[in-house]
Amino acid sequence: MPLPFSLSTPLYRNPLNMASGSSSLIWFRKGLRIHDNPALEYASKGSNFLYPVFVIDPHYMEPDPKAFSLGSTRAGINRIRFLLESLVDLDLSLKKLGSRLLVFKGEPSQVLIRCLKEWDVKKLCFEYDTDPYYQALDIKVKDYASSAGIEVFSPVSHTLFNPQDIIQKNGGKPPLSYQSFVKVAGQPSWASSPISTTISSLPCVGEIGSCEISKVPTVEELGYEDIEQYEWTPFRGGESEALKRLRESINNKEWVANFEKPKGDPSAFVKPATTVLSPYLKFGCLSSRYFYQCLQDVYKNVRKHTSPPVSLVGQLLWRDFFYTVAFGTPNFDQMRGNRICKQIPWNDDNELLAAWREARTGYPWIDAIMVQLRKWGWMHHLARHCVACFLTRGDLFVHWEKGRDVFERLLIDSDWAINNGNWLWLSCSSFFYQYNRIYSPLSFGKKYDPNGNYIRHFLPVLKDMPKEYIYEPWTAPLSVQTKAKCIIGRDYPKPVISHDSASKECKRKLAEAYALNQKLNGQLSEEDLGNLKRKLEQDQDQEPKSRPQRQQKLMT
DNA sequence: GGATGGTTGAATAG
């Protein structure tokens, strides 16, 4: 499929057009792309001046020394850099079309309103966003715009479907299973419709006035120091990179046609088993509609291909599913007050949480995945399942909201709807309820990677451990540990819990919590939860055999 | 109320 835009056309400004006329403002948030960007197209159509604006929210971008990893209050440094790279790329593409990106700093709605006042804008255009952060922001901006008589155009173009439409079609509530979602959604008619225009030039930027604009800052300019030795994610941000990556995936028609998500290898890291387009979809460097149409093109030209939910198109539908449920569910990102979330008395063990977060649970498969998260900001979907299950219902019984926070910060593709949806899923709090199916921190990784190459790469301290012991190094005889230059308890921690007993405990707790949820029809008060928590702890003390063995804590 | 389906578990038998 040809690119629906061209970056090669030189710019000719027509001075006659500059004499007077209408100004538009395109406000970039996600949707950091030129191709298939309805808000950008509408903003540029019939306008003499176009102001392309991005506002840097300090909460999202500026260093927060109190955070548990390098980064801001809301984002780890890898995602911040990915965003900056995406902005640089966007600015470059805009320049090729005769425009440029205007970058501001501050509270976004205040900045926007000031711009609108200053520039006499007639049309304000921005991609509709279902995330609560933007929902709150957009109300303020829209309120001002309508009071000032400014036209607002805010199309849904981040997803294949409009979540609002699907919720309406389903009687006001979002469908809660994938199958019912697909049934209600029907054919993606908008996503199948032709991607209209080829943008060959854009209206020039109008007078800036007294507004303070800057270039896209570097991470250093944002105030990050001592970053030379930081191990950065291998994935670079931006639309150009997204389209290059898309092309590489699409070119392998056989691979696209045979793609089955659950069969992918989570331990593949030299060449990941998936497209790794998620960070580009998250920031809208890649249009989900364009991706969808490219996939349809491949399917047309092969004899047979896989189908949703496991196919690549299926992955896009899952994305829409989570966007829809998240949009239609109040308090989607928490347990309390969340209609679809099981009320479970998770523990509040900060030591276990820290061991998980800092890759020192003593289970190499789990710790290697957490190192990949820290360094790459990306792991395979099934690897995410393993560590999420381990933290919550599988072993540590820590609240899923805590794990969600860690993912939200460190993933370069972290997406509010999808991240929360998957944590609800993996913790058996919603969507999925088979809590006796627990990912083994030993055998699950072993079946893909018996030699432990993934572990050796991300946990080099274990690189010389024989493969017989690499998934459970505490069982290696001391002579073997010595030879591998890795003494368990000194160079690499002992397990924080015993998987066998901990997972049994988790199943027992979940069974009781489920029973109470059923009895009370999901309406558990804080008191009910507290009582259940106490009861579960008492039962645990009365059955010392089944208590998870807290072993000696980590290296000092 | 019973049948059915649910993206992706583990252990075991053939």
Add this chain to the structure above:
DNA sequence: CTATTCAACCATCC
């Protein structure tokens, strides 16, 4: 490598 068993969940549909 595939099918069965394990133990048995929830939500939905009829």
